[in-house]
Amino acid sequence: MATQRTLSIIKPDAVAKNVIGQIYTRFENAGLKIIASRMAQLSRAEAEGFYAVHRERPFFKDLVDFMVSGPVVIQVLEGEGAILKNRDLMGATDPKKAEKGTIRADFADSIDANAVHGSDAEETAKVEIAYFFPALNVYSR
Numbered sequence: 001m002a003t004q005r006t007l008s009i010i011k012p013d014a015v016a017k018n019v020i021g022q023i024y025t026r027f028e029n030a031g032l033k034i035i036a037s038r039m040a041q042l043s044r045a046e047a048e049g050f051y052a053v054h055r056e057r058p059f060f061k062d063l064v065d066f067m068v069s070g071p072v073v074i075q076v077l078e079g080e081g082a083i084l085k086n087r088d089l090m091g092a093t094d095p096k097k098a099e100k101g102t103i104r105a106d107f108a109d110s111i112d113a114n115a116v117h118g119s120d121a122e123e124t125a126k127v128e129i130a131y132f133f134p135a136l137n138v139y140s141r
C-alpha cells in the first residue's frame with residue numbers, strides 16, 4: 001500500500017475533554033506521522049466551507065454550531081494507507097455504532113459531538129489538506 005496523507009481534526013468536544021495527547025498517541029502507535037499540526041478556533045465561514053458537501057443536509061447548522069463551539073486541533077497524518085488507517089482508528093460516525101477501542105467509542109458522546117474528523121478518500125484528503133494548510137507547511141521525514 002502506498003504512502004498517503006490525510007486530514008484529521010480533533011473536534012471541540014475532544015479538546016474540551018483534554019484528550020489531545022491520547023489521540024495523538026493512537027496515531028503514533030498506528031505508525032501515522034503527524035507532519036503538520038495547529039490549534040485553531042474556526043470561524044463559521046471556515047466551518048461552513050469545510051463541510052460544504054453537507055450544506056443541504058438537515059444536520060448542517062448543528063454541525064457548524066458544534067465545530068465553532070471551541071478550539072480544534074488540525075493535523076495532517078502521513079503513512080502507509082493513512083486514509084483508511086485513520087478511519088479505522090476513528091470508528092463509525094455514530095459512536096454508538098463504533099467498534100470497541102476506536103477513538104469515537106472511547107471519547108465521543110454522540111453523532112454530533114463525535115471527537116474526530118478524518119478524510120474519507122484520496123481526493124477529499126487533498127482538498128481538505130489544502131483547505132487548512134494552504135502554504136503546504138508540512139514537515140515530512
Ligand code: DGI
Nearest residue numbers: 054059062063092093111112114116117118120
Ligand atoms: O466522515 P464522518 O465524520 O464519519 O461522517 P460524515 O462525513 O458523513 O459527516 C460529517 C459530520 O456530520 C459527522 O462527523 C457528524 C455529522 N453527521 C453526519 N451524519 C449525521 C451527522 N449529524 C447528525 N446529527 N445526524 C446525522 O445523520
